[in-house]
Amino acid sequence: MRVLLSTIGSRGDVEPLVALALRIREGGGEALVCVPPDFREWIAGLGIPVTTVGPSVRPSAKPARPANVSPLARRRMIEGTVAAQFERIPEAAAGCDLLVGCGAMQIAAPSVAEMLGIGYVHVHYCPISLPSPHHAPPPLAWDADRTAGFAQQWADDARRWNQHWGPALNEQRKAAGLAAVDDVRSHVFTDRPWLAADPLLGPWPGPDDPAVTQTGAWIRPGDATLPPEVETFLQGGEPPIYFGLGSTPTAGPGTGDAMLAAARTAGRRAIVAQGWAGLPIRAAGPDCLVVGEVDHRALFPRVAAAVHHGGAGTTTAAARAGVPQLVIPQRYDQDYWAGRVTALDIGAAHPAGRPLTKESLTAALQVALGSGAAAEALSPQIRTDGAAVAAERLLAVA
Structure with missing residues (x-):
């Protein structure tokens, strides 16, 4: 069986795809990926065929981006994103039996599967990005009334999907000889989405809901190593x-x-x-090591605490390592993960919207460090078989 795994996003969006690709390969299938160009070299080095789509996503981490995007700039961005997907994903999916689209930005993926006559599975990494009467949609760049009830917020969200993505999607579908879509979000998400999140850390609020398949988080298999300078510092x-x-x-x-x-x-x-934004450190000394990207699977079990932005993968990695966490949420689903960390008493959250200062971080870190016992106790309950479960389900389609 030949499967294309497609996403657009940062390392947190791509890492789970790599985990699933490796599990599919272990199960006797063939996995290909379609991702932004930032990840080509890394993934190709793992022996996984790669097709790139769209521009580099690394500049999105730069803090100098304008807070408000003009309607014209947004429309051009949307049109370019959809056109690039319709151009590149069909190339990557040629000869495949199944297409797996991960994340809300997979606007063209279900249409490509329809064009090629192959199966399609849509996946999210966080419960709140899927519609439910139990929670609100994640905050996005466009305006939303966060005071309305959940049902109204999801209805408004669906309307914005149609408004922003509908014209570009249907223009491309028309060119491909496909019928227009009148409910873009439902078309993209499908009526049977998957949730690749740990059921304890990020539970689907309707556990008996047959419309959502929760596999567990997709964690890369195999041993993880650290650069020599990190090993030296830790020791x-x-x-x-x-x-x-x-x-x-x-x-x-x-x-x-x-x-x-x-x-x-x-x-x-x-x-x-330092991350993609190049976090500046002016007061570094022998008690501080500044690094680039480091494998969290190898590093987190050896730290006293993990202070991070609250991405799904980082939160899961810290929970699996059994170390207390301090989450500094900034956008999208990060407030959700901050809330889960505090609800499970495995760490703390920096107050959203407050400036990050020595005093605020010190206070929050003190609270987080007090959660060490609870974090250690929770660690064995975090599932590590999510990618294997997903691969088995996908390969069973063949």
């Missing part, structure tokens, strides 16, 4: 505190130094991952 003292915001734009030029000051106040060393 040189007590477990440090990890700080990293992934692909999330930094909250300000002093964020890195505020993190380092909070670690020092707690009497801890620090490892700071």
Whole structure:
């Protein structure tokens, strides 16, 4: 069986696809991926065929981006995104038996599957990105009335999907000889979406709902290693505190130094991952190691706490490692994961919208460090077989 796995997003969107691709290969199938060009070299190095789509997504982490995008710029971005998907995904899916689209931005993927006459599965990594009467839609860049009831918010969300994505999608579908779509969100999400999130950490609010298949989080199999300089630093003292915001734009030029000051106040060393935004560190010393991308599977079990942005993958990795977390939510689903960390008492959350200062981080970090026992107790309950479960289900379609 030949399966195309497609997504557009950051490392947190792509890493689960790689985990699933490796599991499909272990199960005797063939997996290909279609992702932004930022990840071509890494994935090709794993022996997985790669097709790239769209521009680099790394610039999205830069804090200098304007807060408000003009309607014209948004329309051009949408048209370009949809056109690029209709151009590249069919190339990648040629000869495939199944197409798996991950994330809300897979606007063209179900149409491509329809064009090619192959099966389609749509996947999300967080419960709140799927419609439910139990929660509101995740906050997006466009205006939304967050005071309305959940049903009204989801209805408004569906209307915005049609307004923003409908014209570009239907223009491409018409060119491909396909009928127009009048409910874009339902078309993209399908009536049987999958949820690749741990059922304890990110449970679907309707566990008996047959319309949503929850597989567990997709975690890459195999051993993880660390660069020599990280190993040397870890062996040189007590477990440090990890700080990293992934692909999330930094909250300000002093964020890195505020993190380092909070670690020092707690009497801890620090490892700071600069991330795509290049988190600046001006007060680094021998008690601080500044790194680029580091495999969380290898690093997190060896730190005293993980301070991060609240991405689905990072939250799951820290929970699996059994270390307390401090979540600094910035956008989309990150408030949800911050809420789950606090609800499970495995860490704390920095107050949303508040500036990141030495004082605010120190206070929140103190709370998080007090959750060590609960985090350690929860760790064995985090499932590690999500990608294997998903691969088995996909291969059974053949």
